[in-house]
Amino acid sequence: MSTFETLIKRGGNEAIKLNPPTGADFHITSRGSDWFWTCFCCYLLFGLILTLLMFRKPVNDRFFYLTGIAPNFFMCIAYFTMASNLGWIPVRAKYNHVQTSTQKEHPGYRQIFYSRYVGWFLALPWPIIQICMLAGTPFWQLAFNVCITEFFTVCWLIAACVHSTYKWGYYTIGLGAAIVVSISVMTTSYNLVKQKANDIRLTFLIFFCIIMFLWIIAYPTCFGITDGGNVLQPDSAGIFYGIIDLILMCFIPTLLVPIINHFGAEKLGYHFGPSDAEAVMAPRSVVASPKPAPTPKLGKDKKKSKKSKKSKKSKKSDE
Template sequence: MSETQVFKRAGNEAIIINKPTGTDFHLTARGSDWLWTVFCVNIFFAMILILLMFRKPVDDRFLYYLAIAPCLFMTIAYYTIASDLGWVAIKAKYNHNRTSTQTTHLGMRQIFYSRYCGWFLAMPFPIIQASILGKTPLWQMFFNIVLTEFFVVCMLLAALVHTTYKWGYFTFSVFCSYIVMVSIITTTKNLCVKRGNDVFTVFKIYVSIIFFFWGIYPISFGLSEGGNVLVVDSEMIFYGILDLCFLCFAPTIFIPLANYIGLDKLGYNFHPEDKESGAGAGPARSPASPKSPKSPKSPKSPKTPKSGAASPKLKKSKKSKK
């Protein structure tokens, strides 16, 4: 076997093995190569974070869990997309993009629902990280997480609908993300202000990063699945950069930012010995001394008459003399 044949066999054969049959706008080998790159970056960050996590005590791994999870979820998602799996063919609503093999006026576009599965699992974690900076109440965090999931579900429905009704789901999706942003920049922001300037500074930096990239997702959707302006390879480059920044780099950056503040100041102290020896405990009381046994009572002595008072016999004798 020649060297050329060896290199050919070692190349990316995902598009050859898993052919995009029945589509006009589909992934190519170059797009698949880029997706494998994103896959490698995600799994690299996940492995590094896992190794760093095991060097920490069990009670100090809380921040690492929130960064490892989205990296692992997107690793699986991009493995599926790069393999040209997890997609359906949907007729494009607009004919902004045409191919030489297109047989109908509105061609069939490859829609990867596997990406939305990864988003459904990974997108809540940057929102959770932003929420814990102010120790947002659990019910408020749950509300933010649910609306983030609604954002993903509505985006998926918009991508799968052929008619103009897709923009209705798109509007619902953007509205859900807007509510989450308002919730964080009001409720969580006020809680961070109460915790000090350092917490509020970290909050401003991190929230600005994640909201900037999250706000670009609707633009990417409108240019790709929604408006059929970008080809599938360009769509993958656009989404790949966003996913790396929003679901890989940002959760990783959160770890040093939160460690700069400290879990104790954030209100997440998982060391039980520190709680027992807290500053609020009062001084230790000295043990009570045992009570001494009571001494037996001495018998009562007969009462002696007072010096100033006369006895009754003397009083009678005085009366008789009179």
């Protein structure tokens, strides 16, 4: 057997083989892992593209790129972990929609990826930050929106890990937090964006509607039939979650970066002054040093003072 044929046989996705889902009855297969690897490549690709484009901009214009780079790289790590069949815990399924052969004697345990919710915690605030930047939202209101978004993620993480029906309490509280952020953006931010140009207002409305549809309708539906209700198998759940994640935390942040950069900071109401880095990197003009002041000649001054003293004495003697 040739070396090439040996390498071909060794190739392929061996994540499930190397990291077996021990303790979980309902878990992803190699197909689910392949889908997670696909999502990982998308996040990595868009993150690298934005990073390369960022370094072509001045320092003060790079913040807009950071809002797109951050969610891509955060979700890249999360999907790398899930594709490797890591970052999960077995949770006893409350509902028997997906069953094992011995469901009555040994209730099934479902594979719950807590790494997904960690990725949400780090990446989900950034699309909210971007649409708030379109409106010129004040910092304190922006911080409030980010904190409530993190609260939503924590609630759903606990809901996914809880076995009993109390999970729906955390689920409802988290969904309420998402609605609070939606109201906050639609009132404060929208009132501000109405004072801006029509193109900015239209862009804000389009992306706001897409983000809130995915957050308040698509995500709750997905959770209810996957980690919550145990209706879909983990492979199908991974595809459902993956599509929403790609749209919300990859495509939208990446697309908003050139749009926000096209509008410009001044048009959006942000005024970035020259940074210290730009001051250091800027070429300095050579300034000629001033000529030194001439030093007084002490010898002549002393002679003049002696002559003046002698003249004064001669005048007194004449008198």
